[in-house]
Amino acid sequence: MDLLIEYHSQLLAGTWMTVKLALVSLAIALVFGLLGAWAKLSKNRLAQRLAGIYTTLVRGVPDLVLILLVFFGGQVMINELGYATGLWGYVDISKFAAGAATIGVIFGAYFTETFRGAIMAIPPGQIEAGVSCGMRRSLIFRHIIWPQMVRYALPGFTNNWLVQLKTTALVSVIGLQDLVYNAFTAGRSTGQLFTFMAAAFVIYLMLTGLSDLAFRALDRRYSRGVVRA
Secondary structure, three states: OHHHHHOHHHHHHHHHHHHHHHHHHHHHHHHHHHHHHHHHHOOOHHHHHHHHHHHHHHHOOOHHHHHHHHHHHHHHHHHHHHHHHOOOOOOOOOHHHHHHHHHHHHHHHHHHHHHHHHHHOOOHHHHHHHHHOOOOHHHHHHHHHHHHHHHHHHHHHHHHHHHHHHHHHHHHHHOOOOHHHHHHHHHHHHOOHHHHHHHHHHHHHHHHHHHHHHHHHHHHHHOOOOOOO
16 A cells, blocks of 8 residues: 555556546547448448448457557658658657547447447437428437437447446557556556556546446436336
8 A cells, every 4th residue: 555655646647647538539439430320321322331341440450459550550651641742741649649549430430330229229200200390400319319319329338438448558558658557667666566457457447437327327317207117
């Protein structure tokens, strides 16, 4: 405990970095997930194929490989393109931006299928009723599609978020000072690696537990008036 107290600021800084990374990547994943679901449910063949390629490609490659490709390969590609066109000079991709963007794109593919399944679970007669009443598309989405989509998507969404929160640990391999990186550094410098990894274990468990409680409350809110078997 003395070591943990001594290095508590380092652990707290790593925890805060992990939380920031998870939230930013979640925002990116939501955008890609909603766009991907829209593309897969649209009547446009090109949009359907692009969304299918996106989800198949991203879900078929390990997350760590994609993170390394974006951080190292993406930086080389951007700088070579800037050198060839002369439009910009040297660009240094930050570790946070690379990690957040990659994790967001990865889980956007999973959210695509979650949102697509949730929208398909909505009875089409309700949407047709909204159209027959003269409701605009924005009203139909806000009052009919969105509330039910959230309720149907919450179980899968919760699972994806918990996995995404834990996936942020992978960014430690590119040097981002998240919880795992700081805990490993402190453990290696003190020779008490197990102690600091156990502390990281407890912190991740607390974060996932709080997230689960929050989503349970959200589920109760969107399930009001719904009779369960």
